[in-house]
Amino acid sequence: MNTRIDIRELWSNKSVSAPAEKEIRAKAEKLTKSIRNKTLLGLGALLITIIFILYVWFSTDFQMLSTRIGITVIIFGIGLGVVHFIKTVFLLIENTAVDNSTYIKYMMKLKKQQDFMQTKLMNSYFASLSVGLLLYMYEPTVRMTLVAKLITYTVTFAWIGFNWFYLRPKIVKKQRAKMNAAIESLQGISTDLIKT
Amino acid sequence: MKFNELYASYWQKVFRLCMGYVNNTDWAKDIAQDTFVVIWRELPKFRNEASIGTWIYRIATNQCLRQVEKEKRLPKVAVNTNIAEPELPDLEKRTSLLYQYIVELPEIERIIISLELEDVKQAEIASIVGISEANVRVKIHRIKEKLTNKFEKYEH
Numbered sequence: 339m340n341t342r343i344d345i346r347e348l349w350s351n352k353s354v355s356a357p358a359e360k361e362i363r364a365k366a367e368k369l370t371k372s373i374r375n376k377t378l379l380g381l382g383a384l385l386i387t388i389i390f391i392l393y394v395w396f397s398t399d400f401q402m403l404s405t406r407i408g409i410t411v412i413i414f415g416i417g418l419g420v421v422h423f424i425k426t427v428f429l430l431i432e433n434t435a436v437d438n439s440t441y442i443k444y445m446m447k448l449k450k451q452q453d454f455m456q457t458k459l460m461n462s463y464f465a466s467l468s469v470g471l472l473l474y475m476y477e478p479t480v481r482m483t484l485v486a487k488l489i490t491y492t493v494t495f496a497w498i499g500f501n502w503f504y505l506r507p508k509i510v511k512k513q514r515a516k517m518n519a520a521i522e523s524l525q526g527i528s529t530d531l532i533k534t
Numbered sequence: 535m536k537f538n539e540l541y542a543s544y545w546q547k548v549f550r551l552c553m554g555y556v557n558n559t560d561w562a563k564d565i566a567q568d569t570f571v572v573i574w575r576e577l578p579k580f581r582n583e584a585s586i587g588t589w590i591y592r593i594a595t596n597q598c599l600r601q602v603e604k605e606k607r608l609p610k611v612a613v614n615t616n617i618a619e620p621e622l623p624d625l626e627k628r629t630s631l632l633y634q635y636i637v638e639l640p641e642i643e644r645i646i647i648s649l650e651l652e653d654v655k656q657a658e659i660a661s662i663v664g665i666s667e668a669n670v671r672v673k674i675h676r677i678k679e680k681l682t683n684k685f686e687k688y689e690h
Binding site for chain 1: 537538541542545549550553562563567570571572574575576589592593595596597603625626628629633640641642643645648652661662663664665678
């Protein structure tokens with residue numbers, strides 16, 4: 339059979355009715371709006387965090403410096419989370435009209451950057467929450483009875499341990515697996531590109 | 535260049551390109567839609583550095599490549615391979631086979647052959663994919679050979 343002609347004919351035999359143009363416009367407008375809203379939400383959360391830090395510093399009457407530092411470190415951790423959120427939103431806006439080879443390199447770079455950001459940022463987030471909590475707790479527990487102290491610290495350490503040894507590795511592992519699968523596929527495609 | 539004109543003249547081409555990449559009508563429609571969403575957003579920034587066709591195909595093929603993020607969504611090979619085949623007219627049957635054979639190729643080959651079958655010039659394919667024209671020529675030749683072999687095997 340004459341495959342060249344056949345294949346072309348078969349190829350163009352496939353078609354599907356196009357969705358109404360207004361559907362595309364609506365989707366595009368929704369996307370623009372959603373990016374803008376997420377950015378505003380992130381910035382709003384960051385602003386509230388900063389105002390809260392200032393408020394805590396100037397308004398509360400704690401005796402020890404450790405308490406203030408503790409609160410600040412906790413809020414710093416939350417701030418890190420917010421920064422991470424804003425960064426992820428901006429990663430979505432990208433230059434998509436480059437050639438495939440450049441696009442694959444760009445995606446790989448982005449994935450590695452995302453991986454680094456997610457794991458490192460996640461560690462800093464959990465570390466600051468734990469350290470902040472311990473510093474903060476020192477003052478309220480100073481005047482407690484021994485039993486109360488023991489209970490409070492056991493519960494706190496159990497909570498920190500749960501976060502650090504169970505929750506954090508679980509989140510990181512899940513993200514890593516997803517990321518590695520994508521990077522592996524991209525590397526495969528990239529190798530195919532070079533092959534002649 | 536007006537969006538509605540581009541949409542009218544490129545929808546089927548972009549859809550077929552996506553079909554060649556995933557061989558699943560709903561999925562291909564989704565990717566084609568996403569492609570036109572990007573085109574709608576980016577059109578005001580289009581500066582004629584490339585021809586409009588090249589520009590559109592670059593966006594479409596990159597949208598296809600982005601599917602690595604969602605690859606688990608559906609099995610790679612079309613679902614209808616082993617079902618007791620309904621009596622399709624010959625042309626339709628062969629069309630399904632062609633798309634199935636294409637989706638079994640590696641990603642870049644899927645893109646290259648789809649563009650070739652869409653009558654895109656080899657120089658333009660080179661500029662969309664980002665490899666040399668000579669390389670495109672060699673690859674097209676090999677892919678066509680692969681497809682011919684598959685069809686021959688099927689028929690004997």
